[in-house]
Amino acid sequence: MNNQRWKKLLDAILVPVLAVLSGLVVMGILILTLNKPVLESYAILFSNGFGCKEYGNCIFLTTLERATPLILTGLSAVVAFRSGMFSIGQEGQYLLGAAAAAWLGYAIHLPPILHAPVLLIAGMLVGAAYGWFPGVLRVKLGVNELLSTIMLNSIAALIVEYLVQFPMRADTSAVAHSPVIDESAQLMSFFPGSKWGVGFVLAVIAVIVVYIYLWRTKSGYEQRMAGQSRRFALFGGILSDRAAIRAMLISGALAGLAGAIEVMGVHRRIMTGFSVGLGFDGLTTAILGQVHPFGVFIVAILFSGLKLGAQIGLQLNLNIPRELGGTIIGFIILFVAAGKLYEENIVRAREWATRRRSSRLKRESG
Amino acid sequence: MTPAIEMKGITKDFASTRVRANDHVDFSVEPGEVHALVGENGAGKTTLMSILYGLIKPDSGEIFIDSQKIRIDHPNDAIQHGIGMVHQHFKLVPSFTVAQNILLGMEPTQAGLLNQQQENELVAALAEKYNLPVDPTARVRDLPVGMQQRVEILKVLERKAKILILDEPTAVLTPQEVNELVTVIRGLSRLGYTVIFITHKLVEVMSVADRVSVMRGGKMIGTKKVSETSIPELARMMVGREVLLRVKKKEMQRGDVVLEARDISISDVNGLAAISHVSFQVHRGEIVGIAGVSGNGQTELVEAISGMNSLDGGEILFKGKIIDEASVGERRDMGMAHIPEDRMVVGLNLQTTLDENLIVSRYDDSQFSRYGFLLMKTISEFAEKVVRAFSIAAARPGEGIATLSGGNLQKVVVGRELSGDPAFIIANQPTRGLDVGSIEFVHKTLVEERDKGAGILLVSVELDEVMALSDRILVLYRGRIQGELDAATATEEEVGILMAGGNLQDLKYAQRADQQELRS
Numbered sequence: 001m002n003n004q005r006w007k008k009l010l011d012a013i014l015v016p017v018l019a020v021l022s023g024l025v026v027m028g029i030l031i032l033t034l035n036k037p038v039l040e041s042y043a044i045l046f047s048n049g050f051g052c053k054e055y056g057n058c059i060f061l062t063t064l065e066r067a068t069p070l071i072l073t074g075l076s077a078v079v080a081f082r083s084g085m086f087s088i089g090q091e092g093q094y095l096l097g098a099a100a101a102a103w104l105g106y107a108i109h110l111p112p113i114l115h116a117p118v119l120l121i122a123g124m125l126v127g128a129a130y131g132w133f134p135g136v137l138r139v140k141l142g143v144n145e146l147l148s149t150i151m152l153n154s155i156a157a158l159i160v161e162y163l164v165q166f167p168m169r170a171d172t173s174a175v176a177h178s179p180v181i182d183e184s185a186q187l188m189s190f191f192p193g194s195k196w197g198v199g200f201v202l203a204v205i206a207v208i209v210v211y212i213y214l215w216r217t218k219s220g221y222e223q224r225m226a227g228q229s230r231r232f233a234l235f236g237g238i239l240s241d242r243a244a245i246r247a248m249l250i251s252g253a254l255a256g257l258a259g260a261i262e263v264m265g266v267h268r269r270i271m272t273g274f275s276v277g278l279g280f281d282g283l284t285t286a287i288l289g290q291v292h293p294f295g296v297f298i299v300a301i302l303f304s305g306l307k308l309g310a311q312i313g314l315q316l317n318l319n320i321p322r323e324l325g326g327t328i329i330g331f332i333i334l335f336v337a338a339g340k341l342y343e344e345n346i347v348r349a350r351e352w353a354t355r356r357r358s359s360r361l362k363r364e365s366g
Numbered sequence: 367m368t369p370a371i372e373m374k375g376i377t378k379d380f381a382s383t384r385v386r387a388n389d390h391v392d393f394s395v396e397p398g399e400v401h402a403l404v405g406e407n408g409a410g411k412t413t414l415m416s417i418l419y420g421l422i423k424p425d426s427g428e429i430f431i432d433s434q435k436i437r438i439d440h441p442n443d444a445i446q447h448g449i450g451m452v453h454q455h456f457k458l459v460p461s462f463t464v465a466q467n468i469l470l471g472m473e474p475t476q477a478g479l480l481n482q483q484q485e486n487e488l489v490a491a492l493a494e495k496y497n498l499p500v501d502p503t504a505r506v507r508d509l510p511v512g513m514q515q516r517v518e519i520l521k522v523l524e525r526k527a528k529i530l531i532l533d534e535p536t537a538v539l540t541p542q543e544v545n546e547l548v549t550v551i552r553g554l555s556r557l558g559y560t561v562i563f564i565t566h567k568l569v570e571v572m573s574v575a576d577r578v579s580v581m582r583g584g585k586m587i588g589t590k591k592v593s594e595t596s597i598p599e600l601a602r603m604m605v606g607r608e609v610l611l612r613v614k615k616k617e618m619q620r621g622d623v624v625l626e627a628r629d630i631s632i633s634d635v636n637g638l639a640a641i642s643h644v645s646f647q648v649h650r651g652e653i654v655g656i657a658g659v660s661g662n663g664q665t666e667l668v669e670a671i672s673g674m675n676s677l678d679g680g681e682i683l684f685k686g687k688i689i690d691e692a693s694v695g696e697r698r699d700m701g702m703a704h705i706p707e708d709r710m711v712v713g714l715n716l717q718t719t720l721d722e723n724l725i726v727s728r729y730d731d732s733q734f735s736r737y738g739f740l741l742m743k744t745i746s747e748f749a750e751k752v753v754r755a756f757s758i759a760a761a762r763p764g765e766g767i768a769t770l771s772g773g774n775l776q777k778v779v780v781g782r783e784l785s786g787d788p789a790f791i792i793a794n795q796p797t798r799g800l801d802v803g804s805i806e807f808v809h810k811t812l813v814e815e816r817d818k819g820a821g822i823l824l825v826s827v828e829l830d831e832v833m834a835l836s837d838r839i840l841v842l843y844r845g846r847i848q849g850e851l852d853a854a855t856a857t858e859e860e861v862g863i864l865m866a867g868g869n870l871q872d873l874k875y876a877q878r879a880d881q882q883e884l885r886s
């Protein structure tokens with residue numbers, strides 16, 4: 001029986017991997033048209049995205065650090081989508097979670113064992129509250145959550161911009177930013193010179209917790225059933241509205257956590273332009289990762305590595321404009337969106353394999 | 367005569383479900399005949415027809431049309447060879463008009479522009495030609511199922527099909543609509559069209575078909591002239607054993623009242639009264655049948671009792687307690703079970719596994735979850751048990767159910783609903799789309815539950831079913847109970863009169879008048 005589950009999991013991973021490979025082929029063609037060395041560009045892409053020069057000094061560690069908020073916002077989208085809520089409010093929840101953590105990081109002073117957890121929890125609570133609101137609007141008033149979350153994203157961006165420019169502003173330097181948070185509130189990194197640290201571990205834990213929550217708990221079951229078929233949920237006695245609001249709370253908390261970790265582990269403060277489309281990238285990660293926590297984990301790392309390798313590596317080493325790197329990532333998204341193509345071929349390949357196997361068995365026995 | 371279609375040695379394995387859906391099937395159809403294709407759920411009928419229509423590629427086998435060997439790789443090839451198919455589940459665009467649907471993809475254009483007027487006229491002419499009246503300007507979503515089906519048939523005819531495949535066309539129709547369809551099929555056959563139709567209702571086979579082919583377990587069992595066979599023989603060929611076409615029932619052991627409706631009124635989705643001031647009781651150990659033409663308030667009544675919909679007035683008592691405010695889950699916890707009329711959308715979640723479908727009403731039980739966590743092993747063992755107890759073919763714990771055949775899907779629903787020793791069961795169209803063997807199974811199971819002391823409310827538009835199973839019959843007409851009959855003495859005529867809105871007095875007068883006429 002587990003056979004089928006493994007197959008499904010394999011598909012969840014195989015589709016994005018095949019899509020990435022197709023994207024790389026397109027990249028080769030694009031680079032060829034620019035008259036640049038194709039093979040070398042692949043090498044640079046990988047060494048700048050996934051490479052490691054020596055122990056403890058790896059670009060790959062930066063990739064993992066960049067993947068951390070992506071994993072969490074991706075999980076946030078997974079929880080919402082699986083529960084039938086098309087929420088794209090990750091951006092706003094992320095920003096407000098970050099602002100809450102940044103403020104409590106310098107405004108209150110606590111011993112280290114308390115300070116960091118308080119900030120993490122605050123980030124999650126603020127994110128959850130900002131997810132709860134569109135959830136309630138949807139359930140009680142029938143307001144489409146897609147529209148309301150887009151609007152709430154803009155509102156959050158303006159609120160945070162205001163906070164950073166005025167009440168939380170540290171000094172009068174050109175780029176507005178808040179004061180550095182206390183040392184007691186910072187998340188440890190594992191190697192000096194890299195910011196890859198506790199935040200990533202928290203993200204990994206979140207991947208596992210979300211998986212267990214969605215597929216092994218009663219509440220997760222309710223949410224998925226309500227998400228797949230409201231009629232079926234109603235018929236079976238599941239309270240869909242409650243499940244939807246719970247999904248939005250959890251989804252918001254995960255995005256808020258992403259914001260808090262980004263402040264506590266990477267920037268140590270919040271500044272103007274804090275989110276560069278992270279919410280949207282999280283959304284893409286969720287979809288590319290087949291709306292599955294494990295898929296999100298893999299895609300977030302691939303995505304971050306490709307970004308580093310294709311946008312920065314190629315530009316620095318071969319003078320290839322970073323826009324081309326963006327184009328390659330765009331192609332990969334396109335290929336995953338056409339994921340059916342791969343799925344069908346995977347199924348066809350598998351059918352062909354079983355047929356061969358059975359005819360071989362027949363021949364051997366007969 | 368050369369056959370219109372000949373399929374030879376068709377074999378198809380589905381790797382994903384490890385099922386041989388067609389096993390060296392030979393099938394031939396004469397030009398101009400009405401050919402019925404029957405067989406148990408999952409016998410491979412839809413697969414065989416999908417192969418003929420180019421939707422599924424066979425692993426081996428050949429297809430001949432007018433003795434010419436042809437390849438059909440895609441529905442377009444099939445259409446080219448004059449084959450058209452109306453699917454079990456319609457594929458119309460609900461927001462388009464009838465004309466737009468029929469002409470979809472082949473609209474007449476003038477300088478690249480659509481001409482609505484011309485479209486409507488074309489479709490009206492088409493409808494006239496085949497004597498299938500439709501309103502070309504009506505939107506498909508506003509049409510009753512019977513009409514939608516007519517649109518599907520016209521769509522196929524417009525594409526110049528000479529051979530029509532109808533996959534279970536009558537499963538979703540009311541008896542009146544079935545009669546209309548039978549007339550349509552006869553008319554088409556008279557015009558020289560060849561019709562292949564799949565059905566589970568042997569009565570229909572006897573009344574419209576010229577010949578009938580029987581499939582079982584992916585194999586073709588045989589083809590017979592309808593004039594040379596009988597319903598019991600066909601049933602035996604289908605199932606491979608003797609089938610009880612009418613279940614045996616023990617004497618009823620009537621217990622206390624388990625469910626009571628007191629003066630209830632319910633409105634439909636549009637806010638119009640669907641049930642007005644209805645009262646009745648269901649006792650333990652009793653099957654109460656609700657007869658009636660569909661659309662007379664059955665759906666609303668069932669949804670209100672199960673808790674999916676609320677009452678406008680009156681009250682419902684379950685085990686002596688008023689449950690008007692109780693949620694679906696609370697009612698289920700009290701021992702209510704519900705076999706819904708729509709298994710595809712309401713009764714099952716086709717996107718998830720067998721296990722998760724089986725626990726939907728009881729995942730809260732301490733048996734299946736503890737401290738908020740699902741007990742995966744117990745659930746999977748439970749699924750195993752249900753699969754075995756209800757012999758659900760091709761279903762495996764932990765795997766999806768989307769490719770199960772209709773009968774097996776219904777067994778999943780019935781298995782879930784009846785495995786918790788319910789005190790009261792709502793069975794709404796419990797055998798819709800099922801083969802004779804499965805019908806026998808569902809009927810037997812319901813009677814067993816009754817004998818174990820459950821109260822059962824059976825809602826069915828099939829008069830035969832209500833007559834065969836019920837202990838007491840209530841006839842629903844325009845949201846009211848038109849009459850109550852003791853099933854032991856009721857005649858079909860009496861039920862029929864009540865279903866049409868008449869009353870028994872009328873019947874008696876009519877009979878007396880008949881007798882007087884005879885005498886004089």
Ligand SMILES: Nc1ncnc2c1ncn2[C@@H]1O[C@H](COP(=O)(O)OP(=O)(O)OP(=O)(O)O)[C@@H](O)[C@H]1O
Nearest residue numbers: 380383387407408409410411412413769770771772
């Ligand atoms: N796409 C598919 N993938 C895997 N298995 C399938 C698929 N389609 C059908 N099957 C399996 O093939 C068998 C035959 O199915 P088919 O739909 O042809 O039966 P049927 O005779 O039309 O039944 P019904 O009367 O219930 O419609 C069933 O066991 C079914 O589970």
Ligand SMILES: [Mg+2]
Nearest residue numbers: 411412413454
């Ligand atoms: Mg079928």
